[in-house]
Amino acid sequence: MPATMFDKIWDSHLVTARDDGRCLLYVDRHIVHDATSQAFAMLDAEGFDLRRPDLTLGTADHYVATGSHTRQNSDQIKMVEDLKKNAQRNGITSYGSGHPRQGIVHVVGPELGFTLPGSVLICADSHTATHGALGALAFGVGQSEVMHVLATQSLWQNRPKQMRITVEGELPFGVTAKDLILRIITTIGAGGGTGHVIEYSGGAIRNLSVEGRMTLCNMSIEAGARAGMVAPDNKVFEWLYGRPFAPTGKDWAAAIDQWRKLPSDPDAQFDSEIILDSPDIEPMVTWGTSPQDALPITAQVPDPDTLGDSQRCHAGRRALEYMGLSPGTPLEEITIDRVFIGSCTNSRLEDLREAAAVAQGRKVRVPSFVVPGSASVKAAAEAEGLHKIFKEAGFLWSDPGCSMCVAMNGDAVPEGERCASTSNRNFEGRQGPGARTHLMNPAMAAAAAVTGHLTDVRYL
Amino acid sequence: MQRFHKHRGLVAAMPLANVDTDQIIPARYLHRPREQGFGDVLFADMSFKESIQVGIDDSQGEEVYSNATILVTGENFGCGSSREHAVWALMDAGFQVVIAPSFGDIFFGNALKNGLLAIKVSEKFTEKLFSEAKSQKDLIINVDLPTQIIEFERSKIEFNIDSFWKYALIEGLSETALTMQLENEIRAFEAKHANHAPWLQNLPKGTEE
Numbered sequence: 001m002p003a004t005m006f007d008k009i010w011d012s013h014l015v016t017a018r019d020d021g022r023c024l025l026y027v028d029r030h031i032v033h034d035a036t037s038q039a040f041a042m043l044d045a046e047g048f049d050l051r052r053p054d055l056t057l058g059t060a061d062h063y064v065a066t067g068s069h070t071r072q073n074s075d076q077i078k079m080v081e082d083l084k085k086n087a088q089r090n091g092i093t094s095y096g097s098g099h100p101r102q103g104i105v106h107v108v109g110p111e112l113g114f115t116l117p118g119s120v121l122i123c124a125d126s127h128t129a130t131h132g133a134l135g136a137l138a139f140g141v142g143q144s145e146v147m148h149v150l151a152t153q154s155l156w157q158n159r160p161k162q163m164r165i166t167v168e169g170e171l172p173f174g175v176t177a178k179d180l181i182l183r184i185i186t187t188i189g190a191g192g193g194t195g196h197v198i199e200y201s202g203g204a205i206r207n208l209s210v211e212g213r214m215t216l217c218n219m220s221i222e223a224g225a226r227a228g229m230v231a232p233d234n235k236v237f238e239w240l241y242g243r244p245f246a247p248t249g250k251d252w253a254a255a256i257d258q259w260r261k262l263p264s265d266p267d268a269q270f271d272s273e274i275i276l277d278s279p280d281i282e283p284m285v286t287w288g289t290s291p292q293d294a295l296p297i298t299a300q301v302p303d304p305d306t307l308g309d310s311q312r313c314h315a316g317r318r319a320l321e322y323m324g325l326s327p328g329t330p331l332e333e334i335t336i337d338r339v340f341i342g343s344c345t346n347s348r349l350e351d352l353r354e355a356a357a358v359a360q361g362r363k364v365r366v367p368s369f370v371v372p373g374s375a376s377v378k379a380a381a382e383a384e385g386l387h388k389i390f391k392e393a394g395f396l397w398s399d400p401g402c403s404m405c406v407a408m409n410g411d412a413v414p415e416g417e418r419c420a421s422t423s424n425r426n427f428e429g430r431q432g433p434g435a436r437t438h439l440m441n442p443a444m445a446a447a448a449a450v451t452g453h454l455t456d457v458r459y460l
Numbered sequence: 461m462q463r464f465h466k467h468r469g470l471v472a473a474m475p476l477a478n479v480d481t482d483q484i485i486p487a488r489y490l491h492r493p494r495e496q497g498f499g500d501v502l503f504a505d506m507s508f509k510e511s512i513q514v515g516i517d518d519s520q521g522e523e524v525y526s527n528a529t530i531l532v533t534g535e536n537f538g539c540g541s542s543r544e545h546a547v548w549a550l551m552d553a554g555f556q557v558v559i560a561p562s563f564g565d566i567f568f569g570n571a572l573k574n575g576l577l578a579i580k581v582s583e584k585f586t587e588k589l590f591s592e593a594k595s596q597k598d599l600i601i602n603v604d605l606p607t608q609i610i611e612f613e614r615s616k617i618e619f620n621i622d623s624f625w626k627y628a629l630i631e632g633l634s635e636t637a638l639t640m641q642l643e644n645e646i647r648a649f650e651a652k653h654a655n656h657a658p659w660l661q662n663l664p665k666g667t668e669e
């Protein structure tokens with residue numbers, strides 16, 4: 001029977017299945033971070049040992065300070081320390097602030113080669129789908145499930161449905177993976193992928209860099225999907241080669257052989273298929289409080305009464321009130337108070353290069369922050385002088401962490417301020433109580449920083 | 461895990477779609493130890509005016525909300541972040557049942573694992589509950605897990621639930637303890653897997669902190 005890539009990975013990780021269809025999957029890779037202390041406490045409370053510390057990796061990200069500007073409180077500092085203690089006690093390799101390998105879980109896993117094609121990976125974070133960009137099946141889970149994986153190195157799941165989203169052709173000038181995924185979310189809706197694993201395919205996806213594929217897979221959860229994935233190809237293999245945890249020697253050759261068989265068979269069946277036309281896609285920005293509230297930068301703030309059913313209209317009115325916007329305002333006329341370039345969606349070297357290209361020779365008009373996704377991204381960016389470009393333009397160049405994406409570490413957007421952000425969620429209060437978030441790609445965020453309003457970077 | 465059998469309780473209606481876990485509990489409270497509880501910060505940044513029990517005035521809304529044990533809400537409830545605190549906050553605030561047309565997948569799993577009964581029903585049914593809750597502020601409904609029935613006044617509907625979760629909820633079983641009994645199967649799989657993809661089992665050692 002023809003199988004999808006998902007089928008192949010799922011079937012090769014099946015420990016056992018129950019009569020009711022629930023499947024116990026083996027977990028190859030588990031990443032913990034500084035917001036998983038409750039799972040370790042549950043493990044202790046239930047009296048279980050950590051089964052495979054060697055397959056578990058830790059990195060501090062959610063609560064770490066990103067510089068002297070971070071106003072961390074003692075609770076936040078304690079979370080970072082707890083990770084270190086839990087890791088030491090359980091024999092887990094873990095990276096804390098200042099370590100050359102520390103960074104955001106979804107940046108660090110792939111760049112260390114901890115994430116591998118054909119593997120099942122889990123992490124207590126909904127953006128774990130990011131790792132699917134390398135052809136891994138990666139699920140975000142809650143604390144109880146983390147505890148379950150710590151104790152048993154396995155996870156119960158119902159077999160999800162499968163969706164394929166195909167984008168052929170080339171993305172137009174100025175359009176990035178971020179715009180593509182925002183467009184996909186507006187097309188299928190914030191709940192459109194619920195219960196599904198999404199495979200992204202087609203020429204436009206293959207043309208994306210490995211980093212771009214991570215941005216794409218990262219936001220699968222904003223469409224409600226359990227996971228997102230892209231078939232691994234030579235681009236991925238070259239990208240992985242020589243990374244610290246990647247296989248070497250004979251193992252590498254055998255791994256490549258196996259990975260080449262991962263892509264979905266030509267006749268494989270999906271439960272649903274979506275096809276998008278790449279030439280239609282423009283740089284996108286969000287205007288509301290759900291990632292599905294996105295429009296091309298050339299558009300205007302919509303009239304909430306035209307959004308659909310009564311619940312959707314109600315949500316739209318509520319969103320506009322929260323965002324302080326009125327219908328009909330051209331998106332480009334919206335002035336901003338702050339810019340955040342970072343998060344597991346857009347904080348990799350490629351993202352920083354795109355933002356720096358816009359920042360070069362210009363000056364920011366509002367407080368603007370660049371937060372690299374990991375210490376090694378930071379070092380690589382500095383090696384090519386990107387930090388100088390940012391600093392000369394007036395950006396604050398920070399240490400790696402989640403920072404203002406989730407405002408858990410003391411970095412937050414002040415109440416009522418409007419922030420152009422490269423992160424993944426524009427929920428009410430996400431970047432701090434009362435903060436207003438507009439999501440966009442890194443070049444667009446840099447353009448907003450230098451003009452002080454939402455800007456179509458293609459014409460800057 | 462807390463056992464669940466039958467429950468009779470007051471309804472809080474929240475006719476909103478896509479209520480995400482950042483709204484259920486904002487990130488700034490997540491560092492608390494589990495024992496401290498999260499009930500006081502449930503929906504901390506949401507205003508009752510717009511969200512809870514649309515149609516009745518504020519003071520009544522607060523009163524209904526503080527006594528309610530059954531939350532009825534719109535589609536895709538609990539989307540967004542995987543934080544289990546969203547479930548803990550609802551339970552700590554006294555909720556035992558959440559009824560919606562659909563849920564965020566991770567939230568749904570987290571709920572059942574903790575003994576919070578999350579029930580998927582048709583949109584027509586939630587609409588009916590919303591309008592009932594609007595016309596009478598003390599709407600009481602019965603939820604019976606063994607028979608899988610929701611009942612109020614003259615209405616009665618059956619709901620679906622995965623048979624494993626039904627059993628686990630009624631017995632109050634911990635999933636991890638059950639899986640620990642499968643140690644032999646896991647061990648056998650591990651050996652087979654190490655043969656099939658040795659690079660996944662023998663991880664090169666990283667540098668220690």
Ligand code: SF4
Pocket residue numbers: 061062104105106125127343344345401402405406423424
């Ligand atoms: S950067 Fe944001 S979305 Fe990504 S892991 Fe950190 S908090 Fe979560």
